Amino acid sequence: MTTPARKTPADLVRGPEPRQDRSARTRALVLRKAAEVFAERGYRETSVKDVAELTGMTKGAVYHHFPSKEALAVALVEEHYARWPKILEDVSGQGLTPLETALEVMNRVVDAFGNDSVTLAGARLQNERASINVQLPVPYVGWIEVMTGLFEEAERAGELREGMVPEHLARLIVSAFFGTQHVSATLTDRADLQERWRELRELFVYAVRR
Numbered sequence: 001m002t003t004p005a006r007k008t009p010a011d012l013v014r015g016p017e018p019r020q021d022r023s024a025r026t027r028a029l030v031l032r033k034a035a036e037v038f039a040e041r042g043y044r045e046t047s048v049k050d051v052a053e054l055t056g057m058t059k060g061a062v063y064h065h066f067p068s069k070e071a072l073a074v075a076l077v078e079e080h081y082a083r084w085p086k087i088l089e090d091v092s093g094q095g096l097t098p099l100e101t102a103l104e105v106m107n108r109v110v111d112a113f114g115n116d117s118v119t120l121a122g123a124r125l126q127n128e129r130a131s132i133n134v135q136l137p138v139p140y141v142g143w144i145e146v147m148t149g150l151f152e153e154a155e156r157a158g159e160l161r162e163g164m165v166p167e168h169l170a171r172l173i174v175s176a177f178f179g180t181q182h183v184s185a186t187l188t189d190r191a192d193l194q195e196r197w198r199e200l201r202e203l204f205v206y207a208v209r210r
Helices: 021-041 048-055 059-065 069-092 098-115 117-127 141-156 166-188 193-208
Strands: none
Touching: 021 048, 021 059, 021 069, 021 117, 048 059, 048 069, 069 098, 069 117, 069 141, 098 117, 098 141, 098 166, 098 193, 141 166, 166 193
């Protein structure tokens, strides 16, 4: 039996772009409620009917904005990644050093994993990507690029120990953090994520700061 080819995001029928405030608010509501149920139940155990019931809408109304469950999943993962540039922009305006900026960005990410359903849903959908018949954005690459840039700035500012390679540090902190949050999610449903992140952050700063 031949496995169907995995769709790309360009193959999806995504629904109309909202042209009015009311339509945009409705679309945002659907996405928010979908995030709650995907984060709790996962992709396979979530249906468009579940999302419609949470929003108080008909399935047809949900399909108007997101014509398939796949389209909903892709939109959520894209919204998940859209969070991070906004966090970086906000933190960059606080007058911190490059190394402090990198760590504060990660602090905000930890907070998002604690209270933001879109962040949680996007992460879970990425973990379940094999079950979704569409290509999702490649995880972690964007994070590594952002962290590399910040650590390059930290190197130029003299914040790093001699011999530290910014790209290596970026891969290390991204891998360590996402591994930490996965273990925390598995063992405590992320109840101890703040504490585990503090441990990781302290060790990282001790190892790399001049």
